[in-house]
Amino acid sequence: MSDDTAPKATLLGKLVILLVLAGCGYLAWHFLIAKPTSTEPAPGAAAPTRVQPSGTATRIAVGYGTEKERWLKWAVEEFAKTEPAIQVELVAKGSLEGAQALLAGEQLHLWAPASSLYTATFAADWQVKHAATPFARSETLALTPMVCVWWAERFAALKKPPQTFRDIATLIAEPTGWAGLAGKPEWGFLKFGHAHPNQSNSGLMSLVLMAHDYHQARQLGMAQVMDAGFQTWLTAFEKGVAGLSHSTGAQMKEMVLKGPSAYDGLCVYESVAIDFLRNAQGRWGDLRVTYPAPNAWNDNPAYVIAAPWNSPAQREAASRFLDFLMAPTAQRKALDHGFRPGDPAVPIKEAGSPFIELAKYGLRVDLPQVIEQPSGEVIANLLAGWQRAVGR
Amino acid sequence: MLPGMKAIFVLIIVAIVIAMFWSGPSEAPVAPSEPAVQAAPADALTIRIVYGSEKQAWLEAVTTDFNARRVQVAGKPVHVEAVAKGSGELIDDVLAGRDQADLVSPASAAFITLANAQSRAATGGDLVAKTENVVLSPVVIAMWKPMAEALGWPRERIGWGDILALAQHPQGWASKGQPQWGRFRFGHTHPEFSNSGLQTLLAEVYAGAGKQGGLTTADVSAPAVATFVQGIERAVVHYGSSTGFFAKRMFAGGPGYLSAAVLYENLVIEANAATPKPSFPVVAIYPKEGTFWSDHPTGIVERPWVTGERRQAAQAYLKFLLERPQQEAALRFGFRPAAVEVAVAAPIDAAHGADPQEPSTTLETPSAEVIAAAITLWRSAKKPAHVALVLDTSGSMEEDGKIAAARDGAVEFLGLLNPGDRLSLMTFSSTPQWLGQNLPLASAKAQSMAQVGGLIASGKTALNDAVLQAFTALQADPDQGAIKAIVVLSDGADTTSTTTLETLLTRIDPGPESGGAIRIFTIAYGKDAASDVLKRIAETTQAKAYKGGTGDIRLVFRDIATFF
Numbered sequence: 023m024s025d026d027t028a029p030k031a032t033l034l035g036k037l038v039i040l041l042v043l044a045g046c047g048y049l050a051w052h053f054l055i056a057k058p059t060s061t062e063p064a065p066g067a068a069a070p071t072r073v074q075p076s077g078t079a080t081r082i083a084v085g086y087g088t089e090k091e092r093w094l095k096w097a098v099e100e101f102a103k104t105e106p107a108i109q110v111e112l113v114a115k116g117s118l119e120g121a122q123a124l125l126a127g128e129q130l131h132l133w134a135p136a137s138s139l140y141t142a143t144f145a146a147d148w149q150v151k152h153a154a155t156p157f158a159r160s161e162t163l164a165l166t167p168m169v170c171v172w173w174a175e176r177f178a179a180l181k182k183p184p185q186t187f188r189d190i191a192t193l194i195a196e197p198t199g200w201a202g203l204a205g206k207p208e209w210g211f212l213k214f215g216h217a218h219p220n221q222s223n224s225g226l227m228s229l230v231l232m233a234h235d236y237h238q239a240r241q242l243g244m245a246q247v248m249d250a251g252f253q254t255w256l257t258a259f260e261k262g263v264a265g266l267s268h269s270t271g272a273q274m275k276e277m278v279l280k281g282p283s284a285y286d287g288l289c290v291y292e293s294v295a296i297d298f299l300r301n302a303q304g305r306w307g308d309l310r311v312t313y314p315a316p317n318a319w320n321d322n323p324a325y326v327i328a329a330p331w332n333s334p335a336q337r338e339a340a341s342r343f344l345d346f347l348m349a350p351t352a353q354r355k356a357l358d359h360g361f362r363p364g365d366p367a368v369p370i371k372e373a374g375s376p377f378i379e380l381a382k383y384g385l386r387v388d389l390p391q392v393i394e395q396p397s398g399e400v401i402a403n404l405l406a407g408w409q410r411a412v413g414r
Numbered sequence: 415m416l417p418g419m420k421a422i423f424v425l426i427i428v429a430i431v432i433a434m435f436w437s438g439p440s441e442a443p444v445a446p447s448e449p450a451v452q453a454a455p456a457d458a459l460t461i462r463i464v465y466g467s468e469k470q471a472w473l474e475a476v477t478t479d480f481n482a483r484r485v486q487v488a489g490k491p492v493h494v495e496a497v498a499k500g501s502g503e504l505i506d507d508v509l510a511g512r513d514q515a516d517l518v519s520p521a522s523a524a525f526i527t528l529a530n531a532q533s534r535a536a537t538g539g540d541l542v543a544k545t546e547n548v549v550l551s552p553v554v555i556a557m558w559k560p561m562a563e564a565l566g567w568p569r570e571r572i573g574w575g576d577i578l579a580l581a582q583h584p585q586g587w588a589s590k591g592q593p594q595w596g597r598f599r600f601g602h603t604h605p606e607f608s609n610s611g612l613q614t615l616l617a618e619v620y621a622g623a624g625k626q627g628g629l630t631t632a633d634v635s636a637p638a639v640a641t642f643v644q645g646i647e648r649a650v651v652h653y654g655s656s657t658g659f660f661a662k663r664m665f666a667g668g669p670g671y672l673s674a675a676v677l678y679e680n681l682v683i684e685a686n687a688a689t690p691k692p693s694f695p696v697v698a699i700y701p702k703e704g705t706f707w708s709d710h711p712t713g714i715v716e717r718p719w720v721t722g723e724r725r726q727a728a729q730a731y732l733k734f735l736l737e738r739p740q741q742e743a744a745l746r747f748g749f750r751p752a753a754v755e756v757a758v759a760a761p762i763d764a765a766h767g768a769d770p771q772e773p774s775t776t777l778e779t780p781s782a783e784v785i786a787a788a789i790t791l792w793r794s795a796k797k798p799a800h801v802a803l804v805l806d807t808s809g810s811m812e813e814d815g816k817i818a819a820a821r822d823g824a825v826e827f828l829g830l831l832n833p834g835d836r837l838s839l840m841t842f843s844s845t846p847q848w849l850g851q852n853l854p855l856a857s858a859k860a861q862s863m864a865q866v867g868g869l870i871a872s873g874k875t876a877l878n879d880a881v882l883q884a885f886t887a888l889q890a891d892p893d894q895g896a897i898k899a900i901v902v903l904s905d906g907a908d909t910t911s912t913t914t915l916e917t918l919l920t921r922i923d924p925g926p927e928s929g930g931a932i933r934i935f936t937i938a939y940g941k942d943a944a945s946d947v948l949k950r951i952a953e954t955t956q957a958k959a960y961k962g963g964t965g966d967i968r969l970v971f972r973d974i975a976t977f978f
Contacts, residue, residue, distance in 0.1 A: 107884045198777075199626070208571055210704050210775030227532070264778075274853065279550060280707055283773040301754035364742050 033404040038217060056222040080108050080339045083129060085115040087136035087295045088271035089224070090163075090322060093359040094134070101346050108339040116268060129331045131270035132147055136223040136270075136291075138323040152330070158337050159326040161348055164361030166293040167317045167389055168227055171274070173282045174308040174383075187314060190214055190287070191255060192264030196207045210373065211280065213264035216289040219408055227318055228289045230401070232259065232314050234393050241394045246285040247403045257411040266412075274298050281306035291320060292385075296360025296376045297382055311383050313392035322361065434626060455484070456967035461727045464508065465519035466609075467498040467658055468678055469549055469710060472747040473519075476740045477932050485730050492727040499954050501609050505529040509541060514719045516728045518542060519712035521609045524779065526711050548735045549680075549749035552943040553613050553706045554698035556664065556682045557674040559767070562697050573702035574621035576675070578642060581649035587673070597930070600646065601660050601675035604653040605792055611653065612785070613706040614676040618643045619788050620777050621703050627778035634787040644795035652897045652933060653796075655976035659958065661685065665692040667956050670926045671940040674699075678708050683748030683766040700772035705939060707776065710752070718934035732735040793832055797978035799897040800852070801831065802838040802884040804867075806904040806939070809843070811871035816905055816940055819964035824866045827901070831855055835978060836896070837862055838887060842880035842962035843873030844910055851887060877910035877944070878918045881934065885922055888932050899957070901974055907944040915947060919954050933957035935974050939967065
């Protein structure tokens with residue numbers, strides 16, 4: 023293969039690869055050890071120093087992935103009722119974007135990306151710049167797998183409901199669109215979307231799952247990623263993708279607000295789908311959730327940043343907000359917003375849980391087969407192949 | 415082509431498209447609206463939002479509420495100055511630094527995409543980094559309910575093919591059993607200046623190509639597509655820069671003026687909820703081939719004048735707009751809320767001419783290259799115009815540099831007219847004088863521009879006589895397939911005409927069948943102009959009356975050019 027045609031990862035792509043590797047390692051550790059992570063005593067174990075009101079509030083900025091926006095907005099409002107001396111400002115940041123912003127000196131005091139995939143790379147870069155560890159404290163806020171979410175009417179109209187990405191590829195390829203798929207020419211083409219793999223953790227995860235599904239393999243190798251048949255299939259799939267968003271939450275919101283005119287289906291985090299299920303009612307009909315197989319977990323870490331700009335009072339304020347997020351009330355609220363709580367003590371199968379109440383939309387607790395960690399080389403070439411396929 | 419080169423190529427094309435499309439005023443009257451009228455407190459931190467005029471009523475209402483709350487940033491109450499402009503115009507102004515707004519909110523995301531491309535080319539950074547949609551509204555074909563029913567609505571889904579068939583049918587509405595409605599008269603805004611106009615053109619091209627996505631330049635250049643677009647465009651009454659203006663004129667003029675126009679859904683709802691109600695109910699037709707959304711993205715401007723304090727204030731205001739009470743207010747104004755917490759409900763309903771379950775599908779936004787090709791196609795397929803430019807050269811025009819500025823504006827106006835259009839040129843002082851009649855602009859543009867560029871001022875003001883003479887000449891033009899319009903500029907009251915104003919108004923009144931009328935656009939130029947008289951002349955022909963001075967006369971002429 024010539025240099026002109028060989029797939030090459032961009033700098034961002036390389037960062038994503040490192041992010042995936044670090045994250046897969048983290049996830050493996052997380053599920054093998056099965057304990058919540060914390061570098062601080064558990065809430066209530068030791069009384070932390072209170073932030074003293076000093077006439078003006080202690081202000082902290084929290085960088086977060088938009089998939090957690092609604093839960094965190096609730097949390098900020100509730101936290102303000104009990105901690106009026108702490109002012110929390112939410113700053114929406116994608117996983118990579120947040121890391122880059124911190125390295126560039128943006129004064130975030132707490133950082134809550136969609137996953138911990140980028141943690142190791144970020145920490146190494148931070149060490150080089152500041153000669154110190156970047157984190158004063160870390161917690162796992164919640165877990166969530168990937169799902170496909172569809173408008174129920176359209177999902178039901180399909181002669182063969184899609185269960186895999188290969189099924190979706192076949193639907194996208196139908197030249198007459200919904201006319202051929204369900205005798206509904208007024209619905210136009212089938213519009214399926216996922217987040218941008220170079221900008222969003224969920225977009226990259228979608229791409230990884232597509233590759234696994236195409237090859238029907240739990241483990242991916244270079245030969246499979248470079249396979250000409252897969253490259254052709256991926257190019258055709260992505261050509262038919264209706265939209266690429268930098269943000270999973272924003273894409274899901276657009277689907278709910280604009281209905282099937284914008285998207286018939288999306289690949290998103292399970293938490294995002296659940297968070298929007300109730301609000302989607304009474305607009306364009308019900309939603310239907312399916313779990314692509316194989317699947318993968320996304321964790322949602324939160325880090326108190328040990329930065330020079332983060333004063334002791336602000337670190338303490340950030341830690342107190344983190345305590346609030348990890349406390350049972352906020353963890354149960356996270357469950358309401360569709361996350362599987364990071365605190366294993368909060369059950370997800372009890373009454374009131376969305377996994378019970380919203381089960382009719384297709385939610386389920388047990389996951390199908392979960393993928394094994396792909397190598398960095400595999401991810402690099404997968405992402406580069408995607409970039410070449412879509413030209414974006 | 416390497417991916418990097420391709421990206422650069424696309425960026426260049428995008429920049430060219432921006433320069434082509436949005437270099438002038440659009441979507442709004444030329445004269446910018448006054449800011450929401452509220453005095454800022456003496457100690458206020460005042461920030462400025464410029465926004466697409468389609469949402470003026472809602473935004474002014476909620477901004478008044480916001481200012482009353484005296485939200486504090488850095489110990490100061492935040493005061494928001496909200497200014498309505500056309501979407502293209504506001505982006506142009508902020509990009510150029512003429513308007514140092516803190517927030518922008520055009521009608522659709524296309525303006526943000528294109529503005530950022532232009533900003534990156536100029537400065538290396540975006541104009542607006544992040545946006546939030548504050549309200550939504552689909553682009554629809556607004557049609558009088560009895561007319562829609564004659565087409566089979568709501569039983570049948572109506573699409574662009576139905577519009578074409580009706581536009582081309584020699585019997586017009588008689589082909590649908592309704593001869594009393596005359597010809598099918600259609601309206602949409604100018605695709606080079608207006609969001610909804612461009613979206614209309616793209617929808618026509620898609621329909622002509624039989625596609626809903628993947629549109630290519632080859633599709634655009636297919637003869638069948640040109641025939642399709644031309645077939646619809648020939649039914650157009652006139653173009654324009656403002657979607658809101660079309661809505662007002664359609665609902666005021668009734669079915670005799672326009673059978674249908676491409677508007678935003680909220681304008682249909684607003685009309686049906688208005689007092690007094692229009693002559694018939696209006697319904698929103700969601701074209702069966704698909705449509706586009708107007709989603710009003712709003713974001714903070716990435717420029718040095720937006721200081722840290724101002725950014726904080728802008729964030730507080732944007733957060734306020736997305737809160738439930740403001741989103742519920744948006745719903746009352748006929749917009750679909752941008753907050754998922756607020757359910758779609760009345761007045762997004764059949765009683766107000768809307769269907770909350772529509773649109774069923776949307777059309778894919780094509781590439782910049784395809785958009786440019788579609789615009790080129792439109793220039794050759796659009797309805798031709800015969801424009802009479804009538805300019806006051808009375809002695810008072812010599813004062814304050816008025817004649818010089820008017821010459822510049824008129825020359826620019828002639829430059830914007832299409833080569834397929836025809837021009838008649840008249841000056842008037844003590845008497846009217848033709849400088850040329852029925853001139854094909856393909857060959858006569860340069861000479862006409864030279865004539866206008868050499869005008870001098872002297873004598874009295876025979877306004878009424880000049881307008882009547884120009885009107886009579888256009889009436890005598892046998893071409894029934896052209897937009898016929900007079901553009902008259904005057905800086906003073908009539909002093910010498912034999913024609914009285916009442917006689918003139920009687921002669922130019924098109925009556926109920928106003929769709930094919932000769933429109934008279936008037937410019938009250940300078941502080942001494944007879945603006946009331948000129949307004950009556952314009953409104954009698956359902957055209958637009960402007961006020962202008964030496965500082966903005968070029969913008970006025972450019973806005974008028976969007977009607978043709």
